[in-house]
Amino acid sequence: MTTSPAPLTPAEPAAVPRSVLLGRHGAVEGEGADAGVAAHYGDPMREQRLLAEGLAVVDLSHRGVVRIAGPDRLTWLHSMTTQELTGLAPRTSRESLVLSPKGHVEHALHLVDDGEALWVTVEPGTAPALVAWLASMRFMLRVEVTDVTDDWAVLGEPIGAESVDGEPLAWVDAWPALVGDTVAYGPVEGHAGEGRAWRELLVPRGDLEAAVGDRPLAGTWAAEALRVSAWRPRLGAETDHRTIPHEVDWLRTAVHLHKGCYRGQETIARVHNLGRPPRRLVFLHLDGSGHVLPEAGSPVEVGGREVGRLTSVARHHEDGPVALAVVKRSVPEDAEFLVDGIAGTQIVVVRG
Incomplete structure (x- = not known):
């Protein structure tokens, strides 16, 4: 879904x-x-x-x-x-x-x-x-x-x-x-x-x-x-x-x-030449053991701290529950995410 x-x-x-x-x-x-x-x-x-x-x-x-x-x-x-x-x-x-x-x-x-x-x-x-x-x-x-x-x-x-x-x-x-x-x-x-x-x-x-x-x-x-x-x-x-x-x-x-x-x-031009984007897009593999997936717009947390929001959620025919999220650029690339109590393993799509 x-x-x-x-x-x-x-x-x-x-x-x-x-x-x-x-x-x-x-x-x-x-x-x-x-x-x-x-x-x-x-x-x-x-x-x-x-x-x-x-x-x-x-x-x-x-x-x-x-x-x-x-x-x-x-x-x-x-x-x-x-x-x-x-x-x-x-x-x-x-x-x-x-x-x-x-x-x-x-x-x-x-x-x-x-x-x-x-x-x-x-x-x-x-x-x-x-x-x-x-x-x-x-x-x-x-x-x-x-x-x-x-x-x-x-x-x-x-x-x-x-x-x-x-x-x-x-x-x-x-x-x-x-x-x-x-x-x-x-x-x-x-x-x-x-x-x-x-x-x-x-x-x-x-x-x-x-x-x-x-x-x-x-x-x-x-x-x-x-x-x-x-x-x-x-x-x-x-x-x-x-x-x-x-x-x-x-x-x-x-x-x-x-x-x-x-x-x-x-x-x-300014962000490309001199700065870094303040947020980045990440792809998430979500824990599919439950029957309910989080809604788009749900807060994304790392270590109990909100770092972004879920943007799109879907069930893939091969990979199971997957999602995209936009998070703060400062979030470590190896961080484990939690969305509405559901764990998510990130793949970094946009690098700062």
Whole structure:
């Protein structure tokens, strides 16, 4: 079982469409950030194995979809976000972040261009806030920003290849590769996410059933378990209002270190060049002898002292109960964690 991430901001996220695939036999709707789609279809472990084997697909139609048209779209978004986007070729995926002026993560953008428009998928319920902010930054540039969530849906596929002509447009997750001029705060070789193939397929919402076809469906519990086991941060789960990208190793896929100025760049450069992130992401193997797992948001303790919080929890089909947590950088790498009375052995993902 996976605990859904908390809202991205103190404001309530917008309502999300309820998927037609919840009508499938055995579908159990998710909760929290993953409401509106199925958490599972009756057999979460089997679904997870099928997904890991590359056979199943995941309904992610609760994700927001934004379309940015106009000849200035790439240079405009490049100037405001963390990744190099100028000259982005059609059907080439990128991940970029919107930061606050102080460098805190506000939005995570999954981007792919079709040659005429840039398509962006975002966390459920956050598209209206993103569109409103982008609209306020348009000025006199030739761009048009539209929230198309009601008309377009997302399917998650265990495929690592970019889409080609004749296929629906897709965003490919590069995690844990280093994309562009950047750096890793976790391991480069031997990363737990190596070999993980994942992409988000964009399909008209009315064609969702046809896009799934006869492939088995896996729920978000299965997808989240594989994400956690790959140490992959998720906005609203591993992040809070003060998260900077270094703390969760997000520079590796989403931040270009030597591009032009953008909001929050000063924090990115200062922490990278002179300082250390105040917190770090850790992966936990939890004691699975009990039947109940701790909830996301639970305090993480070392020696009776609170040092952080649990961010995501899942049951992995091979590794059992696993979790991600964000803890103080000063916590020793060999410390034993305790979460709601459950012991956790840490694997350090981000090093200070």
